[in-house]
Amino acid sequence: MVRAQAELFSPPEVDAALFAEIVFDRPLTTAYSYAVPPELAPAVRVGQRVEAPFGRGDRTTIGYCVGLTNEKPARAVKPIHRIVDGEPLLTEPLLRLTRWMADYYLCGWGQVLQAILPAGVRTRAGLRRRTFVRAVRIPPDPLPRLSPKQAAVLSYLRRTGDLIDPEAIMREVPCGAAVIEAVVAKGLAEKELVTVESEPAPKAVREAPAPPLALNEHQQRAWDAIQSALRAGEFRPILLHGVTGSGKTELYLRAIEEVVAAGREAIVLVPEISLTPQTIERFRGRCSTVAVLHSHLSDAARGAQWRKVSSGGVQVVVGARSAIFAPTRRLGLIVIDEEHESTFKQESTPRYHARDVAVMRARLEGVPILLGSATPSLESWHNAERGAYERLSLPERIAALPMPPVRIVDLRHEPPSPGPGRAISPTLERAMTAALKAGGQVILLLNRRGFSTHLHCPACGHVVQCEHCDLPLVYHQKRAALVCHYCGFEAAPVQVCPVCQKSTVKYQGLGTEKLAQELAQRFPGRTIERMDSDAMSRPGSHARVLDAFRDGKVDILFGTQMIAKGLDFPNVTLVGVVNADIGLHRPDFRAAERTFQLLAQVAGRAGRGPKGGQVLIQTYTPEHPAIALAAGHNFERFAELELAHRKPHGYPPYQRLVRVVIRSRNAPAAEAFADRFAGALRVALERRPRSDAPFRLLGPAEAPVFRLNGFARYHFQLQSPSSAQLHDVLREALAAVRPPHGVDCQVDVDPYDML
Numbered sequence: 204m205v206r207a208q209a210e211l212f213s214p215p216e217v218d219a220a221l222f223a224e225i226v227f228d229r230p231l232t233t234a235y236s237y238a239v240p241p242e243l244a245p246a247v248r249v250g251q252r253v254e255a256p257f258g259r260g261d262r263t264t265i266g267y268c269v270g271l272t273n274e275k276p277a278r279a280v281k282p283i284h285r286i287v288d289g290e291p292l293l294t295e296p297l298l299r300l301t302r303w304m305a306d307y308y309l310c311g312w313g314q315v316l317q318a319i320l321p322a323g324v325r326t327r328a329g330l331r332r333r334t335f336v337r338a339v340r341i342p343p344d345p346l347p348r349l350s351p352k353q354a355a356v357l358s359y360l361r362r363t364g365d366l367i368d369p370e371a372i373m374r375e376v377p378c379g380a381a382v383i384e385a386v387v388a389k390g391l392a393e394k395e396l397v398t399v400e401s402e403p404a405p406k407a408v409r410e411a412p413a414p415p416l417a418l419n420e421h422q423q424r425a426w427d428a429i430q431s432a433l434r435a436g437e438f439r440p441i442l443l444h445g446v447t448g449s450g451k452t453e454l455y456l457r458a459i460e461e462v463v464a465a466g467r468e469a470i471v472l473v474p475e476i477s478l479t480p481q482t483i484e485r486f487r488g489r490c491s492t493v494a495v496l497h498s499h500l501s502d503a504a505r506g507a508q509w510r511k512v513s514s515g516g517v518q519v520v521v522g523a524r525s526a527i528f529a530p531t532r533r534l535g536l537i538v539i540d541e542e543h544e545s546t547f548k549q550e551s552t553p554r555y556h557a558r559d560v561a562v563m564r565a566r567l568e569g570v571p572i573l574l575g576s577a578t579p580s581l582e583s584w585h586n587a588e589r590g591a592y593e594r595l596s597l598p599e600r601i602a603a604l605p606m607p608p609v610r611i612v613d614l615r616h617e618p619p620s621p622g623p624g625r626a627i628s629p630t631l632e633r634a635m636t637a638a639l640k641a642g643g644q645v646i647l648l649l650n651r652r653g654f655s656t657h658l659h660c661p662a663c664g665h666v667v668q669c670e671h672c673d674l675p676l677v678y679h680q681k682r683a684a685l686v687c688h689y690c691g692f693e694a695a696p697v698q699v700c701p702v703c704q705k706s707t708v709k710y711q712g713l714g715t716e717k718l719a720q721e722l723a724q725r726f727p728g729r730t731i732e733r734m735d736s737d738a739m740s741r742p743g744s745h746a747r748v749l750d751a752f753r754d755g756k757v758d759i760l761f762g763t764q765m766i767a768k769g770l771d772f773p774n775v776t777l778v779g780v781v782n783a784d785i786g787l788h789r790p791d792f793r794a795a796e797r798t799f800q801l802l803a804q805v806a807g808r809a810g811r812g813p814k815g816g817q818v819l820i821q822t823y824t825p826e827h828p829a830i831a832l833a834a835g836h837n838f839e840r841f842a843e844l845e846l847a848h849r850k851p852h853g854y855p856p857y858q859r860l861v862r863v864v865i866r867s868r869n870a871p872a873a874e875a876f877a878d879r880f881a882g883a884l885r886v887a888l889e890r891r892p893r894s895d896a897p898f899r900l901l902g903p904a905e906a907p908v909f910r911l912n913g914f915a916r917y918h919f920q921l922q923s924p925s926s927a928q929l930h931d932v933l934r935e936a937l938a939a940v941r942p943p944h945g946v947d948c949q950v951d952v953d954p955y956d957m958l
C-alpha cells in the first residue's frame with residue numbers, strides 16, 4: 204500500500220529542506236523519497252512530473268510528485284534531477300482518487316497516474332510556444348517618435364493592457380509585422396513567450412436552448428428527491444431505476460442545469476456506444492459548454508479538452524469510461540447512464556470499474572451521484588436494497604406509453620422455416636411482413652459477428668481453432684477469411700479437415716453476415732442495414748446508418764448489441780431477437796444477468812411511438828428466468844431470483860471476488876509460478892486470525908479458455924465478504940513471490956472477464 208500520509212497534501216514550508224514523494228509507472232506499492240535541491244524548491248509542486256534517479260543503475264526516470272514534506276526521511280535520499288511540467292498536471296481530488304485506486308485495484312499509484320493522464324496532456328500535444336507582445340509599463344523618456352501605424356499599435360496594446368498575439372494586432376489595427384517589431388525596438392512594447400493551444404477549441408455550437416419538459420408524476424417525485432440531494436451538496440448515491448423511455452435523461456439534464464446554475468461542474472458517463480450525435484445534442488441543447496471525450500479524439504484534441512476542463516472553461520463533461528478522470532475544479536454532480544454496462548470496466552491495468560471509481564470520487568469530493576439504468580447491475584441493486592444507495596423508480600414510460608408486449612417463439616416447437624436460411628422462424632417472418640406492410644420499421648438482434656461461427660468436421664468432430672487461442676475461428680465472408688474474435692488472427696478458409704484430412708468441414712453457426720443473406724432473400728425490395736463492428740468500421744458510418752433509419756430510409760436494421768442500446772426511434776413497431784440463448788451458457792456467473800440486460804434493452808427499442816409495437820424473442824430455453832422475466836419486463840423479480848441464486852455461492856454482490864490470472868507463453872513456467880503463488884496464498888491465509896471473515900480460494904486451475912493470444916493461463920478466484928481482508932491476503936502473497944521473467948500475474952479486483 205502506498206504510505207498513508209495526511210501531510211502529502213498539506214503545503215510544506217519553502218525555506219526548510221524539502222523532500223518529495225515520487226511514484227513511478229511500475230507495479231510498486233510504495234512512494235520513494237527524494238531530496239529537492241534548493242534551486243528546484245520554489246518551483247516544485249505536488250501533481251507535477253519530475254525526473255529522478257531510479258532502479259538499477261540509477262537511471263533517470265520520470266515519476267509523479269505526490270507529496271512534499273519538510274520531514275527528513277529516515278534513510279539517505281538522492282536528489283531529483285529536473286521538474287518536467289511547469290504546472291501540476293493533476294488536481295488534488297484526482298491525486299486522492301488515484302491513490303485509492305492503487306490501493307483498491309492492487310497496482311502502482313504511478314501506473315494509475317500514467318493511465319489516467321491522456322497522452323496529449325503528458326506530451327503537451329496541441330500546445331505551441333508563441334511570442335506575444337504587450338505595452339511596457341514604464342515607457343522610455345523622452346518618448347521616441349512614432350509613425351502613425353506604430354502609434355496605432357501602441358494605443359491598441361495600451362487599450363487591451365494584455366499580452367496579445369501579434370496575429371491579432373495585425374488583424375485589428377491593421378498593420379504588418381514590421382510595425383510591431385519597430386514598436387518593440389523603440390522600447391515601447393515587450394515580447395514574451397506564451398504557451399497556447401495550436402488549434403482553437405471548436406466553438407460551442409449553441410442553438411436556442413430547449414426548454415425543460417413538464418415532468419410527469421413519477422418524474423416529479425424522483426426530481427424532488429434528486430433536487431434535495433443537490434441542495435444538500437453532499438455525497439449521496441442515488442440509483443435511478445427507470446424502464447426504457449421513462450424519462451431518465453430528462454432528469455439528468457435538470458440535475459445538470461441546477462448544478463451549472465450554482466456555478467459548479469458535472470461529469471456524465473455514458474457507454475462509448477451511446478456517444479451518438481443524438482445523445483450529444485441532447486446535452487448540448489440544454490447546457491452551455493459541453494466537452495465530449497471519446498476515443499476517436501486525437502492526442503492534441505484530448506489534451507486541449509483536458510486543459511480546458513482544468514482551467515474551468517467547461518461546465519459539463521460527457522464521455523465514456525475515462526471521463527471520470529476529468530480534472531474539474533468545482534465538481535457538483537456525477538451522472539452515470541446505463542450504469543450496468545460492462546464497458547465501464549477497463550480490462551488493462553489499472554483494471555478499474557468506472558462506476559465504482561465514480562462513486563468513490565463522489566464520496567471524496569462530497570457530491571451527489573446519479574446512477575441510472577432500466578436494468579441496474581445487481582451490485583447497485585443490492586446496494587439500494589441494503590440502503591447504501593437511495594432508490595428512485597420510474598416504473599412507466601413517458602406519456603403512459605405501454606411497455607411493448609413480448610412474445611416468445613419456442614424454437615423447439617416451431618416448424619422449420621421454408622425458403623432460404625433458418626434464422627427467421629415462420630412466426631417471426633409473418634410478424635416482420637405485417638410490421639413492414641403497416642409502414643413500421645423492424646430491429647433485429649443477433650449478437651454474433653461474421654458468417655459462420657464455427658467450422659466443424661463431421662468425421663472426427665474437430666472444430667477449427669485459432670493458432671493462438673483455444674477459441675473457434677469464425678468465417679467472415681466479406682473478408683474471405685477465418686478470424687479469431689479475440690486476438691484478430693486470420694487464416695485462409697479451409698475445405699478439408701486439417702486434423703483427419705478425411706472429410707469436408709461444415710461451416711456452421713449463424714452470424715450477422717449470414718443473416719444478411721437470408722434477410723435479403725426473404726425481404727426483396729426492402730432496405731436492410733447491418734450494424735456491427737465489421738460493418739461500422741469506418742468513422743461516421745454509425746451515425747450515417749442511424750440517420751437513414753430515423754429518416755425512414757431503412758426498413759430493417761439488424762446487428763449485434765450495438766443496436767440494442769439507447770436508440771429512440773418511434774416508428775419501430777417490431778423488435779426481433781434471432782437467438783436469445785447466445786451468451787446464456789458462458790462460464791461466467793453473470794451470464795444470466797447479461798442476457799436479461801441485453802433482452803430488456805433491445806425490447807425497449809420497440810413501441811416508442813403512437814403506433815405501438817411488439818417484441819418477438821426466439822429461444823430454445825423459454826423457461827430460463829433471464830428470458831421469461833425479460834419477456835415480462837420484470838426486472839425486480841429477476842433480480843430477486845438471481846440474487847437468491849448467487850448468495851449461497853458467495854458470488855458478488857454478496858462477497859467480493861478477486862481473480863488472479865498467471866500467464867506465460869511458456870506453459871510449464873506459468874504452471875510452476877501458479878503453484879508458487881498458491882503456496883504464498885496459503886501461507887497468507889494461515890496467518891490470518893481465526894476471527895476473520897470466511898475466505899474461499901479456488902485454484903490454481905486452468906482458465907476456462909486456457910490459451911489466449913499465445914499465452915497459457917492459470918487462474919485463481921478468491922472470495923470473501925471482506926474486501927479489506929482480500930486485499931491484505933493478496934498484498935502479502937504478491938509481496939512474497941515475484942513472477943520470473945516471461946510470466947505475468949494479473950490481479951483483477953471485481954472481475955468481469957471470467958474467461
Ligand code: ADP
Nearest residue numbers: 416417418419445447448449450451452453601
Ligand atoms: P430514458 O432515458 O429513460 O430512456 P428519455 O429521457 O430518453 O428516457 O425519454 C424518452 C422520451 O420521452 C424522450 O423523447 C424525451 O424527450 C421524452 N420525455 C421525457 N420526459 C418527458 C416529459 N416529462 N414530457 C414529455 N416528454 C418527455
Ligand code: ZN
Nearest residue numbers: 669672687690
Ligand atoms: Zn486468437
